[in-house]
Amino acid sequence: MPRILLAEMKQETATFNPARTEYESFVIHRGAEMITALEQTDTELAGALEVFRQHSDFVPVPALSARAVSGGPIRTAGLNRLLEELTEAVRQGGPVDAVCLILHGAMAGEEEMDPEGEALRRIRGIVGDVPLVATLDLHAILTNRMVELADILVPYHTYPHTDHYTTGQRAARRLLQLLAGNVTPEVARIRLPMLVRGDELLTATGLFGQAIRMCQALEAETDGLAAGVLIGNPFTDVPDLRSNVLITTNGNRDLAERTAKQIAAFMWDNRTRFVAPLQSIEDAIDSARTAAGLTVFSDAADATASGAAGDSNAILKALLDPPFEFPALVPIVDAPTASAAHQAGEGSTVTVQLGGTRDPGRFTPVEVTAQVVSLFDGNFRYEDGTEAHGGPTAVLRAGQVDILVTSNPVYVVGRQIFTAHGLDPRDYRVVVVKSPNGFRTHYESIAAAIVPVDAPGSTSANLLSLPFTRCARPAFPLDADVPAPAELT
Numbered sequence: 001m002p003r004i005l006l007a008e009m010k011q012e013t014a015t016f017n018p019a020r021t022e023y024e025s026f027v028i029h030r031g032a033e034m035i036t037a038l039e040q041t042d043t044e045l046a047g048a049l050e051v052f053r054q055h056s057d058f059v060p061v062p063a064l065s066a067r068a069v070s071g072g073p074i075r076t077a078g079l080n081r082l083l084e085e086l087t088e089a090v091r092q093g094g095p096v097d098a099v100c101l102i103l104h105g106a107m108a109g110e111e112e113m114d115p116e117g118e119a120l121r122r123i124r125g126i127v128g129d130v131p132l133v134a135t136l137d138l139h140a141i142l143t144n145r146m147v148e149l150a151d152i153l154v155p156y157h158t159y160p161h162t163d164h165y166t167t168g169q170r171a172a173r174r175l176l177q178l179l180a181g182n183v184t185p186e187v188a189r190i191r192l193p194m195l196v197r198g199d200e201l202l203t204a205t206g207l208f209g210q211a212i213r214m215c216q217a218l219e220a221e222t223d224g225l226a227a228g229v230l231i232g233n234p235f236t237d238v239p240d241l242r243s244n245v246l247i248t249t250n251g252n253r254d255l256a257e258r259t260a261k262q263i264a265a266f267m268w269d270n271r272t273r274f275v276a277p278l279q280s281i282e283d284a285i286d287s288a289r290t291a292a293g294l295t296v297f298s299d300a301a302d303a304t305a306s307g308a309a310g311d312s313n314a315i316l317k318a319l320l321d322p323p324f325e326f327p328a329l330v331p332i333v334d335a336p337t338a339s340a341a342h343q344a345g346e347g348s349t350v351t352v353q354l355g356g357t358r359d360p361g362r363f364t365p366v367e368v369t370a371q372v373v374s375l376f377d378g379n380f381r382y383e384d385g386t387e388a389h390g391g392p393t394a395v396l397r398a399g400q401v402d403i404l405v406t407s408n409p410v411y412v413v414g415r416q417i418f419t420a421h422g423l424d425p426r427d428y429r430v431v432v433v434k435s436p437n438g439f440r441t442h443y444e445s446i447a448a449a450i451v452p453v454d455a456p457g458s459t460s461a462n463l464l465s466l467p468f469t470r471c472a473r474p475a476f477p478l479d480a481d482v483p484a485p486a487e488l489t
């Protein structure tokens with residue numbers, strides 16, 4: 001029976017967010033606990049386990065799972081500790097016949113610009129030349145190390161991401177084929193000097209979906225093993241940041257190269273359409289006044305889902321002054337305010353300085369007098385069943401505006417973040433989410449309108465507003481006259 005090593009290391013880093021991601025930011029499950037904690041969730045690991053159990057007798061060798069909310073660069077000491085613990089867990093697992101690795105692909109440390117490549121290097125050093133398959137978020141920043149050290153990389157095919165589980169299944173099937181010795185991966189990769197944003201990335205309705213369907217057609221072919229377009233998280237300013245087309249076939253170089261070229265040309269030719277149209281805060285509020293129901297404001301610039309700090313008060317300020325006439329719901333990360341609310345108690349009135357506690361260069365606090373409506377410990381579960389830890393949490397009410405104050409950054413993508421704290425988004429005229437697109441899965445059915453708002457922040461879809469210093473230039477849309485990649489000329 002083959003012994004299959006299982007390991008996971010996931011976080012998405014926004015290097016423009018000054019608040020560091022700490023070792024303690026990671027939820028870590030070790031050994032067998034990794035399986036019990038995640039097998040009932042909608043995750044890659046659960047999907048992979050399902051396939052392994054169905055199709056082969058195998059011995060799972062669970063090493064370690066580390067998952068953190070997106071955030072700023074991972075502090076060097078914390079990242080080193082994490083990599084050490086991962087390495088040690090792999091070593092303790094003993095000899096294995098194959099490796100199934102679950103990665104995000106867009107992590108960055110303060111110094112280490114490719115933590116996933118480093119994890120792969122260490123794991124390869126221990127397990128040797130056994131079949132190794134890794135899953136990636138399609139926002140992964142593909143590096144040479146990742147491509148060289150993994151046999152097959154299996155990226156997500158949906159945005160918003162709804163295929164964690166099936167990506168795990170796809171990866172597991174490929175690993176079993178490798179184990180059986182009946183496939184020989186042949187990889188074609190084309191690097192595209194472009195960073196993308198906006199509605200056209202929605203795979204169900206946008207142009208990007210056409211590129212993904214070409215990838216899925218490749219995977220459905222007899223010789224197709226894996227295909228994806230890795231667009232990179234544009235806020236992870238590291239040397240390898242760009243878009244990549246990555247095609248893996250079973251020994252068919254011609255098919256791999258032809259498909260990579262076809263998809264890369266499609267992305268490149270359409271690059272000017274992969275930008276995000278944004279509305280000013282004032283216009284967004286005006287349109288919400290006259291909308292037929294709920295308007296969801298997408299504050300992508302402060303998206304904790306993309307790695308921002310979550311302490312923006314830009315939209316909050318505009319809703320408080322002049323006071324918005326309808327119920328509005330705004331989330332914010334502000335540990336001092338959550339603590340003050342807990343000290344004051346439910347039903348009391350507090351005057352607090354809200355915002356700018358984590359990214360003070362971008363946001364200045366606003367003084368708010370509000371009623372403390374309710375208090376929580378901040379522990380709840382997201383829609384996919386995984387744990388969230390917001391820390392001491394408070395619901396404040398100022399005029400018509402309800403403010404959900406968490407101590408730690410959490411995803412504000414689904415509705416659970418609100419309903420777990422007694423707040424139903426359907427009761428409001430405006431709900432602010434901290435997500436560029438992922439929220440659509442959870443809000444399209446209840447929203448009369450969705451408005452991407454042009455607010456300041458470290459993950460702004462207005463890429464020209466961000467201080468890139470490390471990524472390869474020239475790159476679209478940061479520079480004029482970017483030459484096409486050599487493979488396309």
Ligand SMILES: [Zn+2]
Pocket residue numbers: 137138139161
């Ligand atoms: Zn992603």
